[in-house]
Amino acid sequence: PDLPDSPLLSQLNPNQAQAANHHTGPALVIAGAGSGKTRTLVYRIAHLIGHYGADPGEILAVTFTNKAAAEMRERAKHLVQGADRLWMSTFHSAGVRILRAYGEHIGLRRGFVIYDDDDQMDILKEVMGSIPGIGPDTNPRVLRSILDRAKSNLLTPADLDRSHELFISGIPREAAAEAYRRYEARKKGQNAIDFGDLITETVRLFQEVPAVLDRVQDRAKFIHVDEYQDTNKAQYELTRLLASRDRNLLVVGDPDQSIYKFRGADIQNILDFQKDYPDAKVYMLEHNYRSSARVLNLANKLIENNSERLDKTLKAVKEDGHPVVFHRAPDHRAEGDFVAEWITRLHGEGRPFTDMAVLYRTNAQSRVIEESLRRVQIPAKIVGGVSFYDRREIRDILAYARLAINPDDDVALRRIIGRPRRGIGDTALERLMEWARVNGTSLLTACANAQEMNILDRGAQKPVEFAGLMQAMSEAADNYEPGPFLRYVIENSGYLDLLRQEGQEGQVRMENLDELVNAAEEWSGENEGTIADFLDDAALLSSVDDMRSRTENRDKPEEAVTLMTLHNAKGLEFPVVFIVGAEEGLLPSKNALIEPGGIEEERRLFYVGITRAMERLFLTAAQNRMQYGKTVAAEDSRFLEELGDGFDTVDPYGQVVEYRQKSWKDYRPTVPTRPSAVKNTSPMTEGMAYRGGEKVKHPKFGEGQVLAVAGVGDRQEVTVHFPSVGTKKLLVKFANLSPV
Numbered sequence: 046p047d048l049p050d051s052p053l054l055s056q057l058n059p060n061q062a063q064a065a066n067h068h069t070g071p072a073l074v075i076a077g078a079g080s081g082k083t084r085t086l087v088y089r090i091a092h093l094i095g096h097y098g099a100d101p102g103e104i105l106a107v108t109f110t111n112k113a114a115a116e117m118r119e120r121a122k123h124l125v126q127g128a129d130r131l132w133m134s135t136f137h138s139a140g141v142r143i144l145r146a147y148g149e150h151i152g153l154r155r156g157f158v159i160y161d162d163d164d165q166m167d168i169l170k171e172v173m174g175s176i177p178g179i180g181p182d183t184n185p186r187v188l189r190s191i192l193d194r195a196k197s198n199l200l201t202p203a204d205l206d207r208s209h210e211l212f213i214s215g216i217p218r219e220a221a222a223e224a225y226r227r228y229e230a231r232k233k234g235q236n237a238i239d240f241g242d243l244i245t246e247t248v249r250l251f252q253e254v255p256a257v258l259d260r261v262q263d264r265a266k267f268i269h270v271d272e273y274q275d276t277n278k279a280q281y282e283l284t285r286l287l288a289s290r291d292r293n294l295l296v297v298g299d300p301d302q303s304i305y306k307f308r309g310a311d312i313q314n315i316l317d318f319q320k321d322y323p324d325a326k327v328y329m330l331e332h333n334y335r336s337s338a339r340v341l342n343l344a345n346k347l348i349e350n351n352s353e354r355l356d357k358t359l360k361a362v363k364e365d366g367h368p369v370v371f372h373r374a375p376d377h378r379a380e381g382d383f384v385a386e387w388i389t390r391l392h393g394e395g396r397p398f399t400d401m402a403v404l405y406r407t408n409a410q411s412r413v414i415e416e417s418l419r420r421v422q423i424p425a426k427i428v429g430g431v432s433f434y435d436r437r438e439i440r441d442i443l444a445y446a447r448l449a450i451n452p453d454d455d456v457a458l459r460r461i462i463g464r465p466r467r468g469i470g471d472t473a474l475e476r477l478m479e480w481a482r483v484n485g486t487s488l489l490t491a492c493a494n495a496q497e498m499n500i501l502d503r504g505a506q507k508p509v510e511f512a513g514l515m516q517a518m519s520e521a522a523d524n525y526e527p528g529p530f531l532r533y534v535i536e537n538s539g540y541l542d543l544l545r546q547e548g549q550e551g552q553v554r555m556e557n558l559d560e561l562v563n564a565a566e567e568w569s570g571e572n573e574g575t576i577a578d579f580l581d582d583a584a585l586l587s588s589v590d591d592m593r594s595r596t597e598n599r600d601k602p603e604e605a606v607t608l609m610t611l612h613n614a615k616g617l618e619f620p621v622v623f624i625v626g627a628e629e630g631l632l633p634s635k636n637a638l639i640e641p642g643g644i645e646e647e648r649r650l651f652y653v654g655i656t657r658a659m660e661r662l663f664l665t666a667a668q669n670r671m672q673y674g675k676t677v678a679a680e681d682s683r684f685l686e687e688l689g690d691g692f693d694t695v696d697p698y699g700q701v702v703e704y705r706q707k708s709w710k711d712y713r714p715t716v717p718t719r720p721s722a723v724k725n726t727s728p729m730t731e732g733m734a735y736r737g738g739e740k741v742k743h744p745k746f747g748e749g750q751v752l753a754v755a756g757v758g759d760r761q762e763v764t765v766h767f768p769s770v771g772t773k774k775l776l777v778k779f780a781n782l783s784p785v
């Protein structure tokens with residue numbers, strides 16, 4: 046069809062423009078990585094408003110991470126007027142918003158709190174003990190993942206009972222269902238909901254109260270979902286219900302990037318879209334604007350190895366670019382050093398640190414990388430992993446705040462009653478819990494009534510004092526803005542005394558608490574709302590992704606290299622990408638080897654990683670890796686084999702040891718012969734200067750003999766024996782040695 050003349054659409058290629066010009070009814074944009082799906086989605090929103098006269102207040106766009114939502118909002122701001130009225134959020138935050146507004150219709154009480162993974166574990170540990178079929182050595186995590194999966198699939202405890210499996214993840218079916226049932230009851234008693242509930246309860250609300258659905262639909266006449274290939278059953282149903290009235294649903298996705306099966310994502314949702322909406326318009330995008338041709342070819346080659354896939358065309362728009370580099374390091378530390386060397390070198394050539402990202406399969410791999418980077422003073426920020434809101438002191442203070450606004454939150458109470466110590470020991474706590482159980486009250490009510498429990502002869506006053514403290518905090522919560530309220534909590538909880546005893550570490554934690562107050566104040570500057578709303582946001586941020594990266598990205602991108610898991614990298618792009626740990630058992634992961642479809646899922650994950658790279662891609666593997674405290678031999682990932690001649694193998698100096706690419710010649714000029722030779726000016730340190738046995742002179746220690754040499758470039762280290770002071774390890778760069 047003909048396209049209207051529009052300065053917006055002219056910034057898209059013809060296929061993208063057709064999709065962006067889609068007006069009403071269902072539509073599916075299905076295309077490979079970097080083909081401009083997200084860009085098209087944002088332009089479509091702008092075009093809806095600018096050309097078709099839609100109101101920003103009736104447009105909803107859903108993405109998977111806060112980071113992606115923030116990025117989308119940022120892009121939209123440049124293209125549309127009234128962008129702040131657009132509803133752009135993750136599925137989870139959309140759920141919170143709806144449940145806060147209408148949850149009472151399905152029995153959620155005001156002020157409910159959101160439990161995160163740890164809170165879930167606390168409840169599960171409590172309820173699982175007395176269930177037949179669940180042994181004391183059962184890991185509560187297994188139960189938690191059963192629950193999460195059930196919720197992703199909209200299954201209730203009764204549904205589990207009815208299922209045909211005898212065992213679910215090794216746990217007898219009836220026992221799993223019973224744990225689920227008790228968990229739900231306990232959570233409800235504490236006026237809490239968990240992450241899964243944010244979706245499932247919203248679905249239930251829409252099903253049970255059509256009037257509410259209708260109200261929300263007024264706010265979502267045009268619905269967009271990015272990364273649709275990763276929706277699970279619950280999210281699918283939520284989307285379906287929302288779109289059921291106006292049917293203006295546009296979803297975009299790439300089946301080859303479906304990487305959340307373990308969390309219940311169902312690739313079938315995108316494949317079945319045309320079945321669900323027979324009148325859906327389908328748009329295909331076939332040009333990749335993100336990656337160099339070499340990188341893209343590598344990605345295409347890899348993904349062709351998947352048997353269950355929809356064949357798509359994806360052609361490079363960019364030139365060949367730099368060769369892709371592979372390096373096999375002797376061990377995980379050397380692997381980290383290799384990455385650090387290259388980052389230093391590229392930074393030296395003028396690349397900002399923000400252009401570079403290191404991606405890994407598991408969070409645990411980040412530690413070694415971080416250490417390698419820190420040694421050579423490369424700033425790094427970890428996205429995901431232990432985020433700001435997951436830190437102990439932050440969670441403690443937020444638990445106080447939670448309890449202040451929801452006196453039924455027993456999980457929060459148990460977290461903080463001993464921080465700082467208040468003379469309420471384990472036995473006393475058990476009695477309080479017993480009393481609360483018998484009388485059907487919250488733990489806090491039990492504390493307030495501790496005097497009545499003759500069992501607590503000594504120290505009954507302590508719980509009463511604690512209840513008084515919480516009462517005061519509760520009043521403060523009603524009267525203060527979020528920032529000042531948190532300061533009040535920090536100062537009145539006695540928490541600072543606790544930190545003062547922790548010395549240096551306590552100091553750091555205090556600074557983090559200051560940062561928390563800052564975050565709350567900053568939040569108030571941008572949002573209307575009470576401490577309860579702030580806590581909602583904080584709860585969502587801690588588990589889904591990192592809040593700091595969000596604030597940082599918005600204001601001033603911090604000059605740092607990004608470290609994150611392959612999963613977290615979805616949808617993002619970086620000029621330079623390192624993918625580390627390309628080894629069997631890691632990528633593909635051990636679990637994938639036994640799961641049906643596991644290898645294909647890992648291949649998609651690797652595909653996601655490769656397609657994040659715009660200009661340069663580095664792959665690394667270690668031959669030995671520390672695992673569970675032991676160093677074990679590792680094998681190259683099978684995926685490397687599948688890449689064929691798509692990359693060159695280099696040694697630690699960046700010298701090609703195995704040319705595989707046809708046009709390897711253009712590789713040379715970009716690689717200095719010796720990384721160290723560029724920076725070191727001392728004649729001694731040019732090239733591999735030192736050899737064992739050599740005599741050297743140090744300005745302070747005098748003459749000595751080199752015993753050993755380790756490392757390369759700026760990190761080259763020598764062990765020298767000086768008769769004057771004994772054996773010393775020195776960094777060549779700083780040691781100021783000269784030959785004798």
Ligand code: ATP
Pocket residue numbers: 056057058061076077078079080081082083084085299302333334335615616617618656
């Ligand atoms: P992914 O599958 O990784 O989510 P995507 O399909 O959503 O990728 P985008 O992130 O929208 O792709 O686009 C990839 C890059 O290509 C972005 O930098 C985007 O600005 C750029 N791009 C997309 N289309 C065009 C175009 N028509 N002209 C110029 N640049 C484009």
Ligand code: MG
Pocket residue numbers: 082083084271616
């Ligand atoms: Mg995208």
